[in-house]
Amino acid sequence: MTTTSDVITGPVRRPRNLAAHIVGSIHDDDTAAALGFRGGTVAGSVHLDQFPPLLLQAFGQQWFETGSLSLYFRHATTDGEPVQAFVERPPTGAHDPQVRAWMTTPAGEIVAEGTAAVGNPRVPSALHERDLRPADPAELRILKTLKPGDVLGDLRAAVNGARQRSIIEQDAMTEPLDWYSGTSPWGGPIASPSGVVGLLYTHLLTEAKEAMGEHVGLFGAIEIRFRGGPVFLDCDYRVTGEVAAVSQTPKTEVLWFDSRALDDRGEPVAEMRMMLRQMKQSSPLYRGEATGEATGE
DSSP states (O other), X not given: OEEOSSEEEOOOBOOOOTTTTXXXXXXXXXXXXXXXXXXXXXXXXXXXXXXXXXXXXXXXXXXXXXXXXXEEEOSOOBTTOXXXXXXXXXXXXXXXXXXXXXXXXXXXXXXXXXXXXXXXXXXXXXXXXXXXXXXXXXXXXXXXXXXXXXXXEEEEEOBOHHHHHHHHHXXXXXXXXXXGTSOBTTBSOBOOHXXXXXXXXXXXXXXXXXXXXXXXXXXXXXXXXXXXXXXXXXXXXXXXXXXXXXXXXXXXXXXXXXXXXEOTTSOEEEEEEEEEEEEGGGSTTTTTSOXXXXXXX
């Protein structure tokens, strides 16, 4: 890791496509290629794991307690493709600072861009200041049954510690902090950012996905925010979520949703805002219609 007066620069890493085995998903080479991508894509949540060393240098361990990382994805990467993370250095003595965060390829193509913060900044994060461009659900086909405010679920879930340790042992995590598998400043091992995303996404949208029918989706934007963190491995949390907006582009239908993990006292531990893109070309509801080539937008 290197620093200048105003930017903390991480090393070039080669994130793995950990879901390449899921046939029919955007991570599967054949499926992704049929939709216009260069190959099976690395999940955006995997890219989040590259930022914590930079965030710890910028904000200290408080980032895992009250920090946030808010990224909009611009360019889908494939297995092992090199990328580099960057975070602005907060001003000395700044109270609840928020700074730019981004990731690029070595050629300079922007993979993701947004903000990182700690505490309660006075300005909104990259995703919370973004115009969600809401659409009338009646205009949509894949997302026609969903509307803003719809509850997506209320369940008990935990970050699977064995799975996180297995990813680390396989050398498949770009920045495996010791805290992810052993003791941490808060006691036991904690979840990496991708583990937090999994907690706040994986089981929550089960019914919604069934209502969407056959389709291929991908992460378009992710923000995680700790309210009373960190998130511990193998610890049950109450996970709830609701639709924030539905929208569309010429090539995708777009679902924005908010979710959170609560502890046994009902206090928020972590929150997430996510944008999911549903590829129109992948759905029978659009089959036979030209929807254009796949892009970051």
